[in-house]
Amino acid sequence: MSxxxxxxxxxxxTGYWRGxxxxxARQPLAMAAAMVLLVVVLSAIGADWxxxxxxxxxxxxxxxxxxxxxxxxxxxxxxxxxxLSRLIHGGRVSLAMAIVPVAVALVIGGFLGVLAxxxxxxxxxxxxxxxxxxxxxxxxxxxxxxxxxxxxxxxxGMVALTLVFVAPIxxxxxxxxxxxxxxxxxxxxxxxxxxxxxxxxxxxxxNVAGPVLVFAASQVSVSIIAASGLSFLGLxxxxxxxxxxxxxxxxxxxxxxNPWVAALPGAAxxxxxxxxxxxxxxxxxxxxxxx
Amino acid sequence: MLRYLLRRLAYVAPIAVxxxxxxxxxxxxxxxxxxxxxxxxxxSAEMVAEARREYGLDKPLPVQYGIWLWRAAQGExxxxxxxxxxxxxxxxxxxxxxxxxxxxSGLLACVFGVALGLxxxxxxxxxxxxxxxxxxxxxxxxxxxxxxxxxxxxxAVENPWLPPLGIGPDTSDGWRPDWAHxxxxxxxxxxxxxxxMAVIARTMRASVIEALDQDxxxxxxxxxxxxxxxxxxxxxxxxxxxxxxxxxxxxNMLGGxxxxxxxxxxxxxxxxxANAIFQRDLPVLQGTMLVLSLFFVVLNLAVDLLQSWxxxxxxxx
Numbered sequence: 323m324s325x326x327x328x329x330x331x332x333x334x335x336t337g338y339w340r341g342x343x344x345x346x347a348r349q350p351l352a353m354a355a356a357m358v359l360l361v362v363v364l365s366a367i368g369a370d371w372x373x374x375x376x377x378x379x380x381x382x383x384x385x386x387x388x389x390x391x392x393x394x395x396x397x398x399x400x401x402x403x404x405x406l407s408r409l410i411h412g413g414r415v416s417l418a419m420a421i422v423p424v425a426v427a428l429v430i431g432g433f434l435g436v437l438a439x440x441x442x443x444x445x446x447x448x449x450x451x452x453x454x455x456x457x458x459x460x461x462x463x464x465x466x467x468x469x470x471x472x473x474x475x476x477x478x479g480m481v482a483l484t485l486v487f488v489a490p491i492x493x494x495x496x497x498x499x500x501x502x503x504x505x506x507x508x509x510x511x512x513x514x515x516x517x518x519x520x521x522x523x524x525x526x527x528x529n530v531a532g533p534v535l536v537f538a539a540s541q542v543s544v545s546i547i548a549a550s551g552l553s554f555l556g557l558x559x560x561x562x563x564x565x566x567x568x569x570x571x572x573x574x575x576x577x578x579x580n581p582w583v584a585a586l587p588g589a590a591x592x593x594x595x596x597x598x599x600x601x602x603x604x605x606x607x608x609x610x611x612x613x
Numbered sequence: 614m615l616r617y618l619l620r621r622l623a624y625v626a627p628i629a630v631x632x633x634x635x636x637x638x639x640x641x642x643x644x645x646x647x648x649x650x651x652x653x654x655x656x657s658a659e660m661v662a663e664a665r666r667e668y669g670l671d672k673p674l675p676v677q678y679g680i681w682l683w684r685a686a687q688g689e690x691x692x693x694x695x696x697x698x699x700x701x702x703x704x705x706x707x708x709x710x711x712x713x714x715x716x717x718s719g720l721l722a723c724v725f726g727v728a729l730g731l732x733x734x735x736x737x738x739x740x741x742x743x744x745x746x747x748x749x750x751x752x753x754x755x756x757x758x759x760x761x762x763x764x765x766x767x768x769a770v771e772n773p774w775l776p777p778l779g780i781g782p783d784t785s786d787g788w789r790p791d792w793a794h795x796x797x798x799x800x801x802x803x804x805x806x807x808x809x810m811a812v813i814a815r816t817m818r819a820s821v822i823e824a825l826d827q828d829x830x831x832x833x834x835x836x837x838x839x840x841x842x843x844x845x846x847x848x849x850x851x852x853x854x855x856x857x858x859x860x861x862x863x864x865n866m867l868g869g870x871x872x873x874x875x876x877x878x879x880x881x882x883x884x885x886x887a888n889a890i891f892q893r894d895l896p897v898l899q900g901t902m903l904v905l906s907l908f909f910v911v912l913n914l915a916v917d918l919l920q921s922w923x924x925x926x927x928x929x930x
Binding site: 550 | 758
C-alpha cells in the first residue's frame with residue numbers, strides 16, 4: 323500500500339447537498355410530485371383550519387351525495403359526512419401511520435445495519451441472519467399477521483409496520499457500511515489511530531446516511547399502501563376516527579349506489595404513494611446513486 | 614451445481630426455522646391468555662386447566678415450540694375455533710383456490726411484464742419507453758385493494774359484464790376449468806397481477822438496457838449477426854435479474870392476495886387469513902401464516918437455483 327493513501331476523502335458537506343438540490347430542481351416530474359406531497363402534508367397538518375366542514379358532522383339528506391353537491395363538493399360518505407373534509411383529516415392519520423413506522427424502523431434498522439456492517443464477523447452474522455428471517459416474509463403479509471395477532475388499533479398497526487421495515491433498511495445500511503468500511507480512507511483513519519466514534523461519525527455515517535435515507539423514503543410509498551391496507555382489513559384505526567384505508571373499506575357497501583365517491587380514498591392513497599415514489603426516484607437521480 | 618444447491622440449503626434451513634419460530638410466537642404476542650381465545654367465555658376453571666394441559670400451555674415456551682413444530686411437521690395444525698374443522702382441512706381447500714389465482718395472475722404478470730419491459734428497453738428514450746416507464750411507475754404505486762375495487766366498479770357495477778364476488782356460481786365448490794368459473798377468475802387475476810407486472814417490467818427494462826450497453830452486443834452488431842439472434846443474446850443476459858425479481862414478486866403477490874381475496878371474497882388463503890384475524894381464530898391464523906411463509910422461503914430457494922442455472926457466474930460467486 324502506498325504511503326499517500328492517508329489523505330481522507332472529502333466527506334459530503336453542504337456543497338454536496340446543494341448540488342443534489344439543484345439537480346433535483348431540474349427534474350420537472352419530480353418537482354411536480356414534490357409539490358403534490360407538500361400540499362398533502364400541509365393540508366394534513368392544517369386539517370383543522372383547511373377542511374371546509376366538520377368531518378364528523380353527519381347528514382341524512384346528504385348520504386352518498388354525488389360529487390359536486392353544494393356543501394359536499396367531493397360527495398358525501400355513507401353517513402352524509404363531507405368527503406373532502408374527511409379525506410383531508412384522514413390524510414393526517416394515513417400519513418402518520420405510514421411515516422412514523424418507517425422513521426422508527428430507520429433508527430432501529432439503521433443502527434443494526436451500521437453495527438453489523440462495521441463490526442463484521444460474528445456480530446454481522448448474528449444480526450443479518452435474524453434480519454433474513456424477517457425478510458423472508460412478503461411485507462404486507464407480515465404486517466397483517468402481526469397486527470392481526472396484536473389486535474386492531476392504530477398503535478398495534480404501527481408496531482407491526484415498524485417490524486416489517488426494520489429488516490430491509492438494516493440490509494441496505496449493512497451493505498453500504500460494508501462497502502464504505504473497505505475504503506482506503508477508512509482503513510487509513512483506523513491505522514492512524516482515530517477513535518472508532520470519530521470514524522463512525524465522520525466517515526461512515528456521513529457516507530451511509532444518504533443512500534439509507536433515500537431507501538427509507540422510497541419505503542414510505544410501500545408504507546402508505548400497507549398502512550391503509552391494514553385499516554382496510556379493520557386492523558388499523560378504529561371508527562369514528564378514519565384514515566383512507568378505513569374510509570375505502572366503509573364505502574365498499576356504497577359501491578352500487580355511488581361508486582366514484584367510494585373510490586376516492588383509494589385515489590388519495592395512490593396519489594400519495596406515487597408522489598413519494600417519484601420524489602425518491604428524483605432524489606436518487608440527483609444524488610447520482612445507482613439503483 | 615450440487616455444491617451450490619447444498620450451500621443454498623445450508624443458508625435457507627436456519628431461515629426456515631426462524632420463520633416457524635416467528636409464526637409460533639404470533640399467538641404469544643396476542644393480548645390475553647391464548648386459552649381464552651380457544652374456550653367459550655363461560656368455561657369452568659377445570660376446563661381451562663384441562664385445555665391448558667391439552668395444548669401444552671403449562672410447559673415452558675421452548676418446549677411448547679418443539680411440540681408445536683413436531684405436530685406441524687406431521688400436518689397437525691390444530692382446530693379452527695370458529696368452524697370446528699381442522700386447520701389442515703380448511704387450508705387444503707384454500708391453498709388450491711389461491712394456487713389457481715396465483716398461476717393465472719403470475720402468468721399475466723410475467724408475460725406482460727417481460728414484454729412491456731423489453732419494448733421499453735429496446736425503444737430506450739423514445740416515446741414508447743417514456744409511456745411504459747410512466748405506466749409502470751404508476752403500477753408500482755397502486756394499492757391493489759383499490760385496483761380491485763376499481764375493477765369491480767368498471768366491470769361489474771357500471772357495466773355488468775363480470776361477476777364481482779366469489780370463485781364460481783356456487784361458492785362452496787372449488788374452482789373448475791369451465792367458462793362460468795373462468796369469468797370469476799378474470800377480475801381477481803388482473804387485480805393481483807398489476808403490481809408484479811409493473812415491477813417486472815421496470816426490472817426488465819433496466820436489464821435490457823444494461824445488456825444492450827455491453828461491448829459484446831456491439832461486437833455482435835459489427836460481426837453482422839441478425840437482429841433476431843442479437844436479441845436472443847440480450848434476452849439471455851437480461852433474464853436472470855428479471856427472474857430473481859419475478860420470484861420475489863410472486864411471493865409479494867401472495868402477501869397482497871390477503872387484500873385482493875378479501876375484496877373479491879375469493880376463498881383462498883388470504884381470505885382465510887383475513888377472516889381468521891377478524892374472528893380472532895388464532896390456530897387458523899398461525900397455520901395459514903406457516904404455510905404461506907414456508908412457501909415463500911421455498912419459492913425464494915427455487916428462484917435462486919433457477920437463476921444460477923440461467924447464469925452460471927452466480928454459482929461461482
